[in-house]
Amino acid sequence: MNRRDSSTRDYFPNPRPTRTERLRRRRRKQITILAILGILALILILSAVFVLKDAIGGDGEVTPDTSEVLDATTPSPDETTEPDGESDETTVPVTNPPASGYTSIILSSAEAGAGPLVLVNATHPFTFPNGDADIEKLYDANELAQAPDKTMKSLYLLAGSENISLNSTALTHFKDMCRALVTEKGYNVYVDNNGGYRSYATQESLYKTYPQTANPPGQSDHNSGYGINMAVFMNGRVYKFSDSNDACRTILAWVNANAHKYGFVRRFDPTKESQTGMPAGLDDWHYRYVGEAHAYYMTQTNLCLEEYIAVLENYYSYGENHLKFTTDTGKQYEIYFVAQTGSTTAVPVPTGKSYTVSGNNHSGFIVTVEA
Numbered sequence: 001m002n003r004r005d006s007s008t009r010d011y012f013p014n015p016r017p018t019r020t021e022r023l024r025r026r027r028r029k030q031i032t033i034l035a036i037l038g039i040l041a042l043i044l045i046l047s048a049v050f051v052l053k054d055a056i057g058g059d060g061e062v063t064p065d066t067s068e069v070l071d072a073t074t075p076s077p078d079e080t081t082e083p084d085g086e087s088d089e090t091t092v093p094v095t096n097p098p099a100s101g102y103t104s105i106i107l108s109s110a111e112a113g114a115g116p117l118v119l120v121n122a123t124h125p126f127t128f129p130n131g132d133a134d135i136e137k138l139y140d141a142n143e144l145a146q147a148p149d150k151t152m153k154s155l156y157l158l159a160g161s162e163n164i165s166l167n168s169t170a171l172t173h174f175k176d177m178c179r180a181l182v183t184e185k186g187y188n189v190y191v192d193n194n195g196g197y198r199s200y201a202t203q204e205s206l207y208k209t210y211p212q213t214a215n216p217p218g219q220s221d222h223n224s225g226y227g228i229n230m231a232v233f234m235n236g237r238v239y240k241f242s243d244s245n246d247a248c249r250t251i252l253a254w255v256n257a258n259a260h261k262y263g264f265v266r267r268f269d270p271t272k273e274s275q276t277g278m279p280a281g282l283d284d285w286h287y288r289y290v291g292e293a294h295a296y297y298m299t300q301t302n303l304c305l306e307e308y309i310a311v312l313e314n315y316y317s318y319g320e321n322h323l324k325f326t327t328d329t330g331k332q333y334e335i336y337f338v339a340q341t342g343s344t345t346a347v348p349v350p351t352g353k354s355y356t357v358s359g360n361n362h363s364g365f366i367v368t369v370e371a
């Protein structure tokens with residue numbers, strides 16, 4: 001059985017071993033094989049233990065669903081969530097009570113449906129508050145008194161009706177934007193009769209009159225109090241932003257380049273029809289107050305409100321990865337999302353820092369911290 005290679009036999013001639021020697025060699029071989037098998041079994045057992053430990057001890061993180069927000073500017077999961085591998089050990093779990101430097105405030109489910117970041121559309125209807133809405137008329141007595149004549153209601157702003165109103169915070173910023181437009185371009189802004197806040201009753205009446213184009217009550221961005229329709233007033237006439245004359249093109253370009261400085265975004269960009277559900281040409285002149293930080297980021301990344309709310313929800317949860325950036329005016333912001341947990345939610349907010357909280361009317365709260 002011990003057949004040798006002819007070449008080695010020539011150089012290392014061995015005498016035939018004795019029976020005892022052969023038995024010893026066989027036993028030695030058996031022991032060697034057993035030892036190798038033992039080592040292999042040990043390696044297999046150790047590997048299985050490590051795999052099992054990894055599976056049980058992992059952070060259970062689920063890759064965010066990106067199907068809702070397919071945009072070239074949307075951060076990829078790799079950039080915004082903890083990558084797997086080594087850094088798993090440094091992942092900070094979402095804690096409740098909050099981490100050091102934070103304290104919790106308790107907010108109701110009604111508050112999750114209020115604030116400048118509420119997403120209002122056919123799938124996320126707005127719940128009208130029981131009490132008075134936080135709205136203010138476009139004109140105060142002073143401005144009406146200063147108006148040069150009856151048709152000119154203020155130096156920078158005209159409206160179809162003196163009863164048009166808007167959320168009070170949004171209104172302050174809207175007026176600033178209108179003043180800047182008349183100063184820089186010489187045009188007044190016009191707001192049509194139903195172009196500001198719409199109550200349930202107003203929306204219902206519009207829907208009955210124009211069922212093809214108006215939304216049912218609660219499903220219009222105007223119901224939030226943060227949306228406003230802008231038109232151009234010149235030479236005694238009103239022009240839609242989408243009109244193709246030079247003045248309208250100039251003003252549309254100015255508003256789209258500057259609205260974010262006043263906290264506004266174009267709510268229904270014609271190129272975002274698939275996301276917003278608003279057909280192009282139907283409400284192209286509708287602007288929406290979201291606050292300066294969010295308007296800046298949405299404009300820079302070309303995200304509509306539907307996309308932005310989904311990005312915050314999927315990638316920037318509290319305790320994981322907060323959204324941080326500096327605006328063109330040098331303001332530093334930190335933004336994070338807190339999921340609603342039921343009728344009340346403990347929302348972690350930073351201690352000793354200036355912050356605001358808004359519901360998203362969908363899944364929770366967005367905290368905006370100014371550094």
Ligand SMILES: [Zn+2]
Pocket residue numbers: 222227228229283285286
């Ligand atoms: Zn509108």
